[in-house]
Amino acid sequence: xxxRTGAIAVALVAAWLxxxxxxxxxxxxxxxxxxxxxxxxxxxxxxxxxxITPEIFGANARWIDDELGAWxxxxxxxxxxxxxxxxxxxxxxxxxxGGTVANFFDFKKAIGxxxxxxxxxxxxxxxxxxGNLPAARNGFGPDEEEKLVSAIGAKxxxxxxxxxxxxxxxxxxxxxxxxxxxxxxxxxxxxxxxAEVRAANGHPAPYGIETWEYGNEPFLDxxxxxxxxxxxxRVKQFVEGGWSRQTAASTTYxxxxxxxxxxxxxxxxxxxxxxxxxxxxxxxxxxLPSDATAESGPIAEPxxxxxxxxxxxxxxxxxxxxxxHVYQVGTADGTVTFGNGTHGAIPPKGAVLSIxxxxxxxxxxxxxxxxxxAVDPKITVCSGWGKPEFVDAMGKRPYDCIGIHxxxxxVGGDADGAYDSTELYQQLMNASxxxxxxxxxxxxxxxxxxxxxxxRPALTVTEYGTISQxxxxxxxxxxxxxxxxxxNVYETTMLIGQVSNGVRLAINSNLNGGPNAxxxxxxxxxxxxxxxxxxxxxxxxxxxxxxxxxxxxxxxLTVRNNPVLPDQNYAAVVAAATWTRDGVRLxxxxxxxxxxMPITLDxxxxxxxxSARQTTVTDDDITAYNNDQTQPVQPATTALRKGHTVDAELxxxxxxxxxxxx
Numbered sequence: 001x002x003x004r005t006g007a008i009a010v011a012l013v014a015a016w017l018x019x020x021x022x023x024x025x026x027x028x029x030x031x032x033x034x035x036x037x038x039x040x041x042x043x044x045x046x047x048x049x050x051x052i053t054p055e056i057f058g059a060n061a062r063w064i065d066d067e068l069g070a071w072x073x074x075x076x077x078x079x080x081x082x083x084x085x086x087x088x089x090x091x092x093x094x095x096x097x098g099g100t101v102a103n104f105f106d107f108k109k110a111i112g113x114x115x116x117x118x119x120x121x122x123x124x125x126x127x128x129x130x131g132n133l134p135a136a137r138n139g140f141g142p143d144e145e146e147k148l149v150s151a152i153g154a155k156x157x158x159x160x161x162x163x164x165x166x167x168x169x170x171x172x173x174x175x176x177x178x179x180x181x182x183x184x185x186x187x188x189x190x191x192x193x194x195a196e197v198r199a200a201n202g203h204p205a206p207y208g209i210e211t212w213e214y215g216n217e218p219f220l221d222x223x224x225x226x227x228x229x230x231x232x233x234r235v236k237q238f239v240e241g242g243w244s245r246q247t248a249a250s251t252t253y254x255x256x257x258x259x260x261x262x263x264x265x266x267x268x269x270x271x272x273x274x275x276x277x278x279x280x281x282x283x284x285x286x287x288l289p290s291d292a293t294a295e296s297g298p299i300a301e302p303x304x305x306x307x308x309x310x311x312x313x314x315x316x317x318x319x320x321x322x323x324x325h326v327y328q329v330g331t332a333d334g335t336v337t338f339g340n341g342t343h344g345a346i347p348p349k350g351a352v353l354s355i356x357x358x359x360x361x362x363x364x365x366x367x368x369x370x371x372x373x374a375v376d377p378k379i380t381v382c383s384g385w386g387k388p389e390f391v392d393a394m395g396k397r398p399y400d401c402i403g404i405h406x407x408x409x410x411v412g413g414d415a416d417g418a419y420d421s422t423e424l425y426q427q428l429m430n431a432s433x434x435x436x437x438x439x440x441x442x443x444x445x446x447x448x449x450x451x452x453x454x455x456r457p458a459l460t461v462t463e464y465g466t467i468s469q470x471x472x473x474x475x476x477x478x479x480x481x482x483x484x485x486x487x488n489v490y491e492t493t494m495l496i497g498q499v500s501n502g503v504r505l506a507i508n509s510n511l512n513g514g515p516n517a518x519x520x521x522x523x524x525x526x527x528x529x530x531x532x533x534x535x536x537x538x539x540x541x542x543x544x545x546x547x548x549x550x551x552x553x554x555x556x557l558t559v560r561n562n563p564v565l566p567d568q569n570y571a572a573v574v575a576a577a578t579w580t581r582d583g584v585r586l587x588x589x590x591x592x593x594x595x596x597m598p599i600t601l602d603x604x605x606x607x608x609x610x611s612a613r614q615t616t617v618t619d620d621d622i623t624a625y626n627n628d629q630t631q632p633v634q635p636a637t638t639a640l641r642k643g644h645t646v647d648a649e650l651x652x653x654x655x656x657x658x659x660x661x662x
Contacts, residue, residue, distance in 0.1 A: 031647070032572070033560040034586065035602040036579040041554035043502055044440045045447030045456070049554035055505035056498065056546065058093035058157070059527045060463055062101050062126045062510070063110070064133060067140045069515040069531035071148060073114070078151050082512075085534035086152040089527050090544045095507045096145045096156050099216045099463055100125035100223060105161045107173045110141030112201055117141070119263035123163065124222065130253075130265035130282070142177060143198075146207050155210070157505070159384065159462070160368065162215035162238075163225045164284055167363040167371035170214070174375040177209045188375045211505065213403045213462055214368045215384035221252045226283040226359050235393045238385050241367055243287055243296050243360030256282055259336055259353045271306065273349025275340035283359040284334030291331070291361075299358050302329065304336065307351040317344045334359075369399065382460055391445050398455060401504070403462035404442065406435035406494060410466045413475030421623050422593065424477070425486045425653070428466070429570050429591050432490045435464065436497025443501055458504050464494055465509035482525025483625035485618060485633055485653060488542040492589050492655040495543055496576045500554065508543070519628040529626070538626050538633030542617045545635075545657040548578070548585045555579050565592055572597050573650070579603065583611075584660040590650035593622070597650040601658060611661035612640035618654035 040048040061067050072079045078086075097105045103123025110117060120133040127133060149156050158177070160170045168189075175189045181199035195206065217223045218238050219231070226244050227234045229251050237244065250256035258268030259279035269279050292299045304311050304327055311325040317339050320326050326344045328337045336355060339345050347353065363371075369381045383390055386404030408431040413419050419427065439459060450456040466487065468477040481487065491508070498506050513523025513530040522530035527543075529535035557577045564571050572595070575588040583603075590597045603609070615637045624632040640646050640658070650656055 030598060032562050032597055032599045033602065034573075034575060034577070034588070034599055035558045035560075035604050036577040036584050036586070037556035037558060037604055038579055039556045041500065041556050043443055043500075045443045045453075047453045047456075049500065049502045050504070051553045052499050052550050053504055054090075054092040054550055055155070056092075056495065056503070056550070057090045057543065058095060058505055058507040059091060059511035060095045060099055060507050060509050061097075061145075061512075062099075063097035063105070063140045063145070064101060064120075064122075064127060064137050065140075065514065067145075067148070068126075068512055070512055070534075071140045071144055073139050076144070076147070078148055079531055079534075081532065081534045082148075082528070083151050085528050085536060086154070088536055089540040090547055091152060091511075091527065092154050093505055093507065094145070094149055094154055094156055094511065095213075095462060096142070096158055098126070099159065099509075101127055102159060103161050103163050103216055103223060103225065104165075106165065106169070107142055107176065108169075110138055111143060111176070111197070114139045121164075121263045121265055123161075123216070123225075128266060129222075132262065132264035132266070134263075142173075142207075143201055143203060146203070156207070157211040157213065157462075157507075158209055159213045159216055160372075162218065162363075162368070162384070167367040170212075170368050171371040171375050174209075174212070174372045174379065177207045178376045178379070180206055189371075209379070211380050211382065211460075212372060213382045213384050213460075214365050217405055218385055219387050219389070224252065226362060231389060235385065235389045237362070237364065239365050239390070239393050241360075241362050241364030243299065243358050243362070245300070245356070245358050246281070246283060247356045248354060257354045257356055258282065259355060269353060271338075271347035271349055271351040271353060273346065275346050276337065277347065278335055278337045279353070281334040281336065281355060281357060281359070283362075284332065285359065285361075286329050286331045286334050287358040287360040288329075288331060293361075296360065299360075302355055302357040304353070304355040306347045306353060314344075320344045365399075366397070380458075382462065384462070386442070386460075386462070388442065388445055391442065391449065394449075396449050399457050401458040401460050402442070403460050404439070406438065406461050406464035406498075407467050407509075408432075408434055409469045410477050410481070411469050411471035411475070412477040412481075413471040413473055415472045417473060418471075418475045421486075424481075425593055425622050426568060428486055428490050429593075430568060432493045432591065433497070433570055435494050436501065439497060439501040439503065459502060461498055461503050461506045463507050463509045464498075465491070478623075480524050480625055480627075483523075483537060483539065483627075484623045485538060485625065486622040487525070488538045488617065488633065488655060489589055489591060489653050491539055492542045492545070492587075493574050493591065495546060496574050496587060496589065499546070499549065500576055508539070522628065524625050524627050529628075533628065535626055535628065535631070538617065538619075538624075541633065541635055542655040545615060545617060545655055546576075546587050548657065548659065549576065549587055552580075573599065581662070583609075583662050584658075586656075586658040586660075588650060588656045588658065590652060590654050590656070592652050594652050596652055599648050599650060601646045601648065601660070603645070603660060607662050608644055609642045609646055609660045609662065611659075612642050612646045613659050614638050614640055614648050615657045615659075616651055616654050617656075618651050622653050 104121035176194035179195035248257040382401040578585040
């Protein structure tokens with residue numbers, strides 16, 4: 001961990017969990033009273049909140065296109081300006097290879113000489129779902145990622161894809177990253193000695209990746225892929241693995257019955273009329289009736305049609321004649337091969353090809369975890385399904401942690417048209433407590449299944465932010481909405497909720513936007529601005545106000561006379577605090593749109609305060625954001641009057657750090 005100015009042992013709690021609400025006109029003296037108590041913060045499951053780790057400053061990175069320009073392939077190092085910006089943002093953890101886009105990622109195609117690497121398939125979002133990502137977009141592999149984090153003094157956590165990957169593949173990934181290379185064929189996973197492959201690629205020492213996450217957002221229809229549409233069936237498949245029938249009627253996706261080639265799972269193939277055509281299904285493996293088990297039940301035969309006419313599966317084309325309408329499958333890799341005109345007929349040129357099939361057995365979370373820990377028992381494996389239905393599906397079975405994606409959907413307007421900035425702000429603030437409420441509920445739920453706190457899975461937040469959606473009239477949020485000062489207030493509120501609920505790591509969405517030659521089109525709604533330059537965003541400045549809070553376990557915070565704002569459902573002030581023999585640190589947000597909030601901070605029976613200061617991140621304009629031309633959102637520090645209590649004023653829509661020294 002990098003040295004942080006003023007870092008002290010930490011005590012904190014989210015204000016809305018303990019505050020006493022009073023109407024705004026009943027606030028004595030018009031001041032919000034905040035007292036930092038000495039007792040530990042007891043979380044919703046009845047245990048003290050754990051120490052806060054540096055990994056609350058994390059970001060999600062997408063590996064494609066040299067991590068969207070963060071990596072310079074010419075120098076094989078961070079792009080100019082990236083390392084300095086990442087250090088200024090206190091970046092401690094990068095989630096690699098990303099989220100949705102990495103759902104099909106195959107690490108074996110992303111190692112070794114870049115010129116010899118293969119293509120990848122996109123999971124969507126940052127590139128077309130099921131689309132081909134050519135080798136030219138696959139130059140930022142696991143080894144490049146480790147060079148990047150080494151240059152900025154950070155660490156990596158790995159999202160392990162669950163689509164068209166097996167538990168064995170994941171174990172190979174762990175072996176590549178974590179096993180020792182000793183030249184004596186020590187190979188805990190069998191098969192290829194991946195540690196020796198890593199050494200041959202230029203890094204003999206293991207990387208020692210500690211945190212791994214299985215899957216990304218499988219609870220969303222857009223990321224269920226082979227799994228069933230029914231949520232209860234799907235979560236069981238996610239946990240335990242299983243089988244699923246793929247047909248032309250599959251909901252969510254088009255062409256699940258198609259045949260494809262290479263990494264392109266978008267464009268289904270028609271017959272070329274050539275002999276010996278071989279294609280692949282969208283998902284592998286293919287399960288046949290002979291593969292049926294007591295767990296699977298009967299498995300139906302694949303149904304393949306050529307121009308609407310059904311052809312017959314055979315075990316071998318070698319015994320068939322030139323007019324036989326037959327095909328052969330490779331079950332493990334999902335291949336489908338037609339005849340060459342001598343052994344098996346050739347599908348006519350242009351004929352539409354369709355196959356209904358069962359994919360399975362697909363491995364699940366339990367299989368992946370077991371295989372990965374067999375290679376390195378010290379690793380932590382989190383579930384990428386961080387929802388109540390996963391907790392219920394797992395029941396009392398042990399696991400390390402859940403990876404929660406804390407998002408709220410934001411629209412840019414309603415049936416009457418686009419929101420103005422005030423309406424947009426109120427919509428955002430009204431949603432800002434929801435992620436914290438979800439954390440509280442999950443902690444309570446885990447406590448019921450795991451009464452012994454020592455066995456209770458940990459909470460991690462492996463993505464957080466907002467998702468912009470189109471409103472009823474098709475109006476989305478404005479450009480760079482996620483970079484605006486209103487969004488900084490929202491994200492700081494979320495961070496306070498995370499640390500007050502014992503979240504071990506927090507991955508912001510996202511690290512940086514992609515490069516754009518037009519400065520007006522660059523994406524500033526991330527931890528860092530887009531390349532070139534990687535400017536420091538208001539989001540980064542707001543979140544890093546929490547840096548002095550890193551180091552020890554939370555204590556209690558009591559807030560009184562905190563007004564619920566007129567016609568809204570949220571209180572003005574949200575805070576987290578520390579109390580030690582050295583002083584008090586208070587991370588506090590004022591969510592009021594246009595009213596400053598006077599506060600009195602009571603350190604609770606401490607010595608007289610010798611120093612007091614307030615650092616504020618805000619701008620008068622809630623739509624302001626930093627960019628290449630101007631940087632209006634900046635921290636400003638002022639001295640406060642000292643005493644046994646300290647008065648301060650929180651500007652409207654601001655994030656603040658108040659530091660008292662004894």
